Amino acid sequence: MSEFDPYLRLRPSTRGGSCRCPALRGLLLVNMFTRNPLYCEQCRNEVDPERLQLSVREVDSVADWVRVAHALQMLWLDSGEYERYAKARMLDINGQVNQKGLALAGLLSARVPTRLWFWHDPADGEPTLCPQCQRQLDKNVEWGTARCPVCPMHL
Numbered sequence: 130m131s132e133f134d135p136y137l138r139l140r141p142s143t144r145g146g147s148c149r150c151p152a153l154r155g156l157l158l159v160n161m162f163t164r165n166p167l168y169c170e171q172c173r174n175e176v177d178p179e180r181l182q183l184s185v186r187e188v189d190s191v192a193d194w195v196r197v198a199h200a201l202q203m204l205w206l207d208s209g210e211y212e213r214y215a216k217a218r219m220l221d222i223n224g225q226v227n228q229k230g231l232a233l234a235g236l237l238s239a240r241v242p243t244r245l246w247f248w249h250d251p252a253d254g255e256p257t258l259c260p261q262c263q264r265q266l267d268k269n270v271e272w273g274t275a276r277c278p279v280c281p282m283h284l
């Protein structure tokens with residue numbers, strides 16, 4: 130009953146529906162306002178951390194990351210005095226939430242290729258250049274707006 134569940138911080142899914150794709154081709158690290166920010170790029174459902182065999186430390190890193198990404202989103206949505214600050218933090222590719230996100234994507238890519246979903250403000254229009262390498266983005270994506278042909282970035 131009280132057996133320790135090492136995946137608890139990334140469970141349960143609040144949307145129901147976990148990925149059941151027979152093979153994982155790509156993961157997206159993205160704050161979808163759920164506890165678990167690991168999504169299958171094919172079926173767009175959450176991927177259970179147990180399936181990825183994440184260590185307790187990795188679960189903590191992912192859970193810590195989404196907590197901060199979520200907090201910044203909430204500050205931005207609350208607008209007023211927080212809006213500009215939160216937006217600047219989320220749009221700074223060298224900022225903490227994005228650097229940690231990229232490091233996590235790199236770590237997870239040892240198992241399944243993982244991209245960080247980089248936030249942008251819809252009011253600013255669609256991004257055309259990668260925020261990290263400034264290359265033209267590939268807009269041929271089924272989910273989201275674009276991806277960088279070089280960096281593990283999704284937008």
Ligand SMILES: [Zn+2]
Nearest residue numbers: 148150169172
């Ligand atoms: Zn899937």
Ligand SMILES: [Zn+2]
Nearest residue numbers: 259262277280
């Ligand atoms: Zn790039």
